[in-house]
Amino acid sequence: MADKTKTGKKYSFTWLVERGKIRELVEAIGDNNPIYRDAKVARQQGYKDIIAPPTFATVPILWTGTLLQILGDIGTKFERLMHAEESYEYVKEIFPGDILTGIMEIKGITEKKGESGALDFIQLKTTYANQCNEVVLKEEMLIVERK
């Protein structure tokens, strides 16, 4: 059973957005849109530089170790976890060179009985701001632990 007493706990992390990391992510996805790799095209389309793709926020929560730290703190078993839901609300674009600060909060941990036994639903909410203290992105994630 995931540790419900951790509900409400917040974790912060910072992340420098690199051009190369954006490139790696879109290459892996197979997304050839030039707005993620060619600054000239991005400028023609009204952006000041290339931009981070819509799912970029997965990079800092994983590469900073924040998500693993949270999942460890609430006592989940890594190999039993499934990503159930994900949502993003876009406020401003994220550009290379931005320094993002994320605050990830454990919003809730609930146990439900599933067909194949009990499941824990872990709800995480993250807000990202840039170096100008502007909120750029809000994220919600639902992770399920199969027991």
Next chain:
Amino acid sequence: MEPVFEELVVGQEVIKLVKPAMTRIQVIRYAGASGDFNPLHTDDEVARATGFDGAIPHGMLLMGIACQAVTDWIPKKSLKKIEVRFEGVARPGDLITVRGRVTDKQTKKNNGIVICALEVRDQNEDLKVSGNFEAELPCKRDKF
């Protein structure tokens, strides 16, 4: 051409992206790019031990593909919200198709808000990801 709010019809299919077969290398690259090294995604033995047929690609890779389809259709800056549910696991070799259709239209100030449903399916039409996104599109009358 950027879609125009008035020209969209509720029910209309606006997105169809057919991807090349997903490969193991792609999944490994996604692990490295995203930083998600859960062996469930890359190691067949680990995946089998937890009840799968073999390693299963990251759900976020499928969401990334869904978002590719969305920003092929509308400018990234028009995308305001997206929410997905991971319905089923994919496997390397799967032929992934993303489809999107308009489910609602609303006007807000001088912009049109379009809500679309998204589905990510494999070659057998098995559902992998479902979801919705909200896009803010310019209205035609702005141009007059």
